[in-house]
Amino acid sequence: MHCRKMSPSDLESVLRIQNELAFQNWTLKQLESECSSPLSISLVLIINEQVLGYLFIQVIGDEAELLSIAIKSDYSRIGAGSFLWREGVSSLKEKNVRSVFLEVRENNITAQQFYKKHGFICCGLRKHYYSDGENALLFRFDF
Ligand SMILES: CC(C)(COP(=O)(O)OP(=O)(O)OC[C@H]1O[C@@H](n2cnc3c(N)ncnc32)[C@H](O)[C@@H]1OP(=O)(O)O)[C@@H](O)C(=O)NCCC(=O)NCCS
Structure with missing residues (x-):
């Protein structure tokens, strides 16, 4: 790999x-x-x-x-x-x-687990962020 x-x-x-x-x-x-x-x-x-x-x-x-x-x-x-x-x-x-941000769908638990494993923390919620109405969670990683 x-x-x-x-x-x-x-x-x-x-x-x-x-x-x-x-x-x-x-x-x-x-x-x-x-x-x-x-x-x-x-x-x-x-x-x-x-x-x-x-x-x-x-x-x-x-x-x-x-x-x-x-x-x-x-x-x-x-x-x-x-x-x-x-x-x-x-x-x-x-x-x-120094910092990395991302948005992830609230129902994308796999990705959220992945980000948490790599030291990201959930730092916010964006309601109805996606065009289908789903919320986004905002994650942040600091070096
Ligand atoms: C998120 C993604 C990139 C992870 O890639 P991956 O190669 O499977 O991840 P890894 O094998 O390195 O796994 C690392 C950790 O992620 C988490 N993880 C990965 N797959 C998981 C699953 N199916 N369920 C729960 N946790 C999971 C675990 O914490 C895992 O650590 P562990 O195996 O020691 O428990 C992959 O699942 C993916 O491509 N998802 C679809 C696209 C997507 O949603 N991307 C993110 C939004 S941009």
């Missing part, structure tokens, strides 16, 4: 993983824009030469927002997401980021 910077040729795999997991609905254009943004840390996780996970973090000054992290479901719960997040942490440290 290893990680590397995402390239435009990875985006079809990224889109496939996103659509399989159905947790976000970014278009290919949105993915392209995020992947090429100078503010973005965009990484893919590779196992056996296949893209099986990805992460997008947007960095603004000493704060960052974790926009997405995803692992193909056949490879869940084997430590791949943790490996990917730790790579993200290394990049954030290089950029001297």
